[in-house]
Amino acid sequence: MKRFTAYITAMFIALISYAGSPKLPATPVRLDGYHNVDSVVARMAAMPLDVIEGLWQFSGNGSRVVIVKVTREMNVKANYAVVIIDGADRTLRPGTVIGLINRGGERGTYIATFYKEHNLTTPGLSGRRVFTLNLASDRAFMRFIPQNPKLRIYLPSLLPGIAGRVIRKGYENRPADGCIRLFPEPLKPVEPRYL
Numbered sequence: 001m002k003r004f005t006a007y008i009t010a011m012f013i014a015l016i017s018y019a020g021s022p023k024l025p026a027t028p029v030r031l032d033g034y035h036n037v038d039s040v041v042a043r044m045a046a047m048p049l050d051v052i053e054g055l056w057q058f059s060g061n062g063s064r065v066v067i068v069k070v071t072r073e074m075n076v077k078a079n080y081a082v083v084i085i086d087g088a089d090r091t092l093r094p095g096t097v098i099g100l101i102n103r104g105g106e107r108g109t110y111i112a113t114f115y116k117e118h119n120l121t122t123p124g125l126s127g128r129r130v131f132t133l134n135l136a137s138d139r140a141f142m143r144f145i146p147q148n149p150k151l152r153i154y155l156p157s158l159l160p161g162i163a164g165r166v167i168r169k170g171y172e173n174r175p176a177d178g179c180i181r182l183f184p185e186p187l188k189p190v191e192p193r194y195l
Contacts, residue, residue, distance in 0.1 A: 022078035063087035140186035
């Protein structure tokens, strides 16, 4: 009975964590006008931006993405879209929406859903991974915190006579996982130079 209660509790927590995350479309959306960084920056400089909007670079692999407000042409239900400009995976075309973001309950907190992987055998992106995004107070950094549980229950262990076991699975977060803002310039320099 304790195993069954643990299983129900784990499922309940998983459902709550995915409830506020935006739903990714089955086939990735590709937008025009995101192939050149200079034109994207010029377009963004001419309009008012929300706090999270701008040009960002992933600290892990150097991929550059743009976070923009979702428009009707995108045909997705979210507040913001994450569009790749140039990435570590050269098979992803510039302008592909790789994730969606909704506002969170706190200032500087967002809930994001990204495609998990890009398969060369089947065209397009697949799977999904949910993160909580925390925007630093100086707006220069954004940290990704995964929302997946670190432990998974092995379902056959609920049957009588089979020893239960817990399998460790999940994304291990490192303190450096996140993005650095490239445009608009942060309020303070990211790495100040002292004389």
